[in-house]
Amino acid sequence: xxxxxxxxxxxAMRVALARDKDVVxxxxxxxxxxxxxxxxxxxxxxxxxxRVFDTPLAESSIAGVxxxxxxxxxxxxxxxxxxxxxxxxxxxxxxxxxRLRLRTAGHLQAAMVIRAPYGGKVRTPDLHSDSLETLxxxxxxxxVAMPSTPYNAKGLLLAAxxxxxxxxxxxxxxxxxxxxxxxxxxxxxxxxxVARIAREGxxxxxxxxxxxxxxxxxxxxxxxxxxxxxxxxxxxTVSPLDRETIVASVQKTGRAVVVHEAVRQAGIxxxxxxxxxxxAFYSLAAPVQRVTGWNTPFPFVQAEHLYVPGTAHIAQAVRxxxxx
Amino acid sequence: MQANFLRPPQAEFPVVRLVGVDGxxxxxAETEPDRETMLDLFRWMVFGRIxxxxxxxxQRQGRIGTIGTIRGQEASAAGLALAMRRSDWLIGSYRExxxxxxxxxxxxxxxxxxxxxxxxxxxADVGAMPIQIVIGTQIPHAAGAALGAKLRGSDDVxxxxxxxxxxxxxxxxxxxxxxxxxxxxxxxxxxxxxxAISVPRARQTASETIAQKAWAYGMPGVVVDGNDAVAVYxxxxxxxxxxxxxxxxxxxxxxxxxxGPHTTSDDPRRYRSDEEVAQHEQDDPIARLRRLLExxxxxxxxxxxxxxxxxxxxxxxxxxxxxxxxxxxxxxxxDLTWAAPTESVQKDRAQTISDLQELGEVxxx
Numbered sequence: 001x002x003x004x005x006x007x008x009x010x011x012a013m014r015v016a017l018a019r020d021k022d023v024v025x026x027x028x029x030x031x032x033x034x035x036x037x038x039x040x041x042x043x044x045x046x047x048x049x050x051r052v053f054d055t056p057l058a059e060s061s062i063a064g065v066x067x068x069x070x071x072x073x074x075x076x077x078x079x080x081x082x083x084x085x086x087x088x089x090x091x092x093x094x095x096x097x098x099r100l101r102l103r104t105a106g107h108l109q110a111a112m113v114i115r116a117p118y119g120g121k122v123r124t125p126d127l128h129s130d131s132l133e134t135l136x137x138x139x140x141x142x143x144v145a146m147p148s149t150p151y152n153a154k155g156l157l158l159a160a161x162x163x164x165x166x167x168x169x170x171x172x173x174x175x176x177x178x179x180x181x182x183x184x185x186x187x188x189x190x191x192x193x194v195a196r197i198a199r200e201g202x203x204x205x206x207x208x209x210x211x212x213x214x215x216x217x218x219x220x221x222x223x224x225x226x227x228x229x230x231x232x233x234x235x236x237t238v239s240p241l242d243r244e245t246i247v248a249s250v251q252k253t254g255r256a257v258v259v260h261e262a263v264r265q266a267g268i269x270x271x272x273x274x275x276x277x278x279x280a281f282y283s284l285a286a287p288v289q290r291v292t293g294w295n296t297p298f299p300f301v302q303a304e305h306l307y308v309p310g311t312a313h314i315a316q317a318v319r320x321x322x323x324x
Numbered sequence: 325m326q327a328n329f330l331r332p333p334q335a336e337f338p339v340v341r342l343v344g345v346d347g348x349x350x351x352x353a354e355t356e357p358d359r360e361t362m363l364d365l366f367r368w369m370v371f372g373r374i375x376x377x378x379x380x381x382x383q384r385q386g387r388i389g390t391i392g393t394i395r396g397q398e399a400s401a402a403g404l405a406l407a408m409r410r411s412d413w414l415i416g417s418y419r420e421x422x423x424x425x426x427x428x429x430x431x432x433x434x435x436x437x438x439x440x441x442x443x444x445x446x447x448a449d450v451g452a453m454p455i456q457i458v459i460g461t462q463i464p465h466a467a468g469a470a471l472g473a474k475l476r477g478s479d480d481v482x483x484x485x486x487x488x489x490x491x492x493x494x495x496x497x498x499x500x501x502x503x504x505x506x507x508x509x510x511x512x513x514x515x516x517x518x519x520a521i522s523v524p525r526a527r528q529t530a531s532e533t534i535a536q537k538a539w540a541y542g543m544p545g546v547v548v549d550g551n552d553a554v555a556v557y558x559x560x561x562x563x564x565x566x567x568x569x570x571x572x573x574x575x576x577x578x579x580x581x582x583x584g585p586h587t588t589s590d591d592p593r594r595y596r597s598d599e600e601v602a603q604h605e606q607d608d609p610i611a612r613l614r615r616l617l618e619x620x621x622x623x624x625x626x627x628x629x630x631x632x633x634x635x636x637x638x639x640x641x642x643x644x645x646x647x648x649x650x651x652x653x654x655x656x657x658x659d660l661t662w663a664a665p666t667e668s669v670q671k672d673r674a675q676t677i678s679d680l681q682e683l684g685e686v687x688x689x
Contacts, residue, residue, distance in 0.1 A: 024475065050475060051475075053506075055502060056498070056501050056502055056505055058494075058498040058501065058502070060464065060494060060495055060498055061464040061467065061495065061498035061499055061501070061502050063464075064461065064463075064464025064465055064467075064468065064495060064498065064499065065464050065465075065467050065468035065471065065499075065502055066468060067464070067465050067468060068415075068453075068464060068465035068466060068467060068468020068469040068470070068471070068472065068482070069468040069469070069471060069472045069475075070468075071453055071465065071468070071469055071472070072413070072468070072469045072471075072472025072473060072476070073472065073476070074472050074475060074476070076468075091458065091461060091495075092461065092464065092495075095458050095461065096458070096461055096465070098661075099661075100453075100454070101660055101661070101663060102657075102660040102661055103443065103454035104443075104444050104445055104446065104453075104454055105442045105443060105444035105445040105660060106444075106445060106660055106663075107444055107445035107446050107448075108453065108454075109663060140661050140662075141661045141662065143666075163664055164663035164664050165662055165663050165664055192664075192666065193666025193667065193668065193669075194666075237666070240665075240666040240668045240669045241668055242666070242667070242668060243668050243671075244667065244668070
């Protein structure tokens with residue numbers, strides 16, 4: 001079938017609801033309205049109000065009720081309407097879902113998915129554009145998947161639903177409908193914890209994920225016309241990190257630029273730079289560069305195009321690593 | 325016209341009390357415990373008192389870490405647990421340790437937790453979530469587990485427990501609200517023991533009772549004398565059975581008193597008087613139930629002493645088993661954190677263990 005990212009996500013939930021009666025979908029406006037981005041469009045009509053249902057407008061309990069459902073043995077998919085609202089769910093995800101197995105010596109598990117759109121350049125109000133993956137990448141016990149294409153959006157979400165560990169699934173709002181491709185019908189998975197080489201190259205490795213993986217691919221295409229060959233590593237899963245794929249690529253190219261739109265300090269980019277330093281230090285021909293959001297909150301809309309890394313920002317960093 | 329600023333009258337929330345402090349029957353309830361159950365209540369309450377003493381003494385000896393005390397709250401805990409079925413889900417906190425044990429979680433599991441070891445697992449047929457430390461966070465879990473039971477077509481009920489302090493947390497309100505909107509088979513049980521560490525009940529909420537908060541969520545609320553084991557049992561039983569029958573959730577406020585410190589690290593003399601504590605000690609829930617049993621000819625000479633002796637030996641045996649268990653190992657931490665570890669997690673695990681082995685801090689696998 002042809003699908004954009006939001007349609008691929010919807011299809012993944014439809015497939016999961018059809019194949020496992022323990023799968024339920026809950027969140028704000030996910031029922032009759034089909035979600036504010038239509039990710040759950042038609043699911044309530046198809047699977048009934050018991051399995052696809054609206055919750056009160058309260059993000060802590062959306063995640064918290066999910067923990068209780070999962071403890072009882074169900075497989076909840078919780079939708080948080082915008083990534084910024086994950087701050088309110090953080091306690092339930094980090095202090096509860098992530099530790100349920102540990103606290104019960106394996107007696108109970110929180111096999112659940114928390115879905116949320118993330119990211120900027122969509123001209124949204126305050127706190128609707130944040131990229132909060134680092135909060136969850138710093139939370140052992142939770143996996144963090146961030147798709148970049150319709151194909152990996154559906155496959156990663158189905159893998160997340162099947163996974164016995166809780167998964168925070170952050171969806172690239174900016175490219176929800178920006179990109180269509182053929183995806184397989186029915187059930188298939190893209191494994192969690194495995195990055196993909198989105199483009200092969202020889203001069204420099206661009207490490208990115210989510211919407212920025214697409215930006216990195218565009219930058220790579222532009223740079224190719226200047227004679228620079230970029231390899232693009234699309235992480236797909238931000239935590240646990242696929243260090244092997246990153247390290248192998250940097251060992252080949254000798255140069256790395258890490259890209260994300262989340263805040264710079266202590267971001268995923270810092271972790272990746274540390275991994276490269278630990279495992280590919282002697283292959284490096286230049287210091288690792290980071291192209292990221294700033295050490296400020298996500299800006300007012302008028303400045304968001306400056307904050308979210310674009311192809312020019314990435315090209316600038318690539319030129320810097322090539323100078324050395 | 326003039327707006328009518330209504331206040332809920334306290335008279336709407338009378339305290340349910342079936343047995344007076346002197347042990348006299350004040351009233352009967354359909355769901356009150358039978359003779360056998362009253363003896364069970366007494367046995368568990370006596371056990372709870374000994375458990376509390378032994379745990380505090382283990383902490384003083386450095387054999388376990390900081391632990392919350394439960395003295396004075398035995399009637400609330402035992403009444404709650406015995407009114408539940410073993411498959412009903414108990415979702416409480418560190419103040420419900422006696423309830424967890426009476427519900428079917430083993431004593432050594434609880435001791436292991438406070439020894440800093442792997443706490444469990446719980447028996448497969450016991451409905452329970454972990455002993456919660458983060459205040460109020462378990463209340464949405466109870467709503468979720470109850471919804472799970474409803475969706476699965478099971479008649480299990482989930483009981484979410486917390487203290488008076490937790491009723492100030494957002495999760496308390498979110499959980500009750502969700503449970504009532506979705507009419508799930510849940511019961512919310514608040515042990516109002518008067519104190520949240522040093523902050524008295526009056527500084528937690530300006531409402532006259534905690535039970536009346538239920539009204540705002542469209543569910544019934546009941547205040548029960550939390551030192552009257554017979555009344556706690558009867559009220560919880562009624563709430564659990566109406567939830568089981570599909571009549572939705574209810575909130576129970578059990579009014580009791582924390583006679584001991586918040587935890588072994590707390591010094592209550594900094595914020596409350598000895599006189600206040602002494603006054604509350606006049607109403608010892610164990611003594612109250614014993615007087616009832618005596619009045620009704622159920623109590624046998626020397627029963628309490630015998631039960632105390634049994635409790636001591638159960639505790640000694642459990643302590644011995646818990647202390648014989650091996651210490652937590654780094655591989656357990658990784659294995660219990662991830663059920664489906666990715667390649668990098670497996671490498672982290674191996675590297676951590678090999679680094680510690682190199683230092684001789686852990687043995688070879």
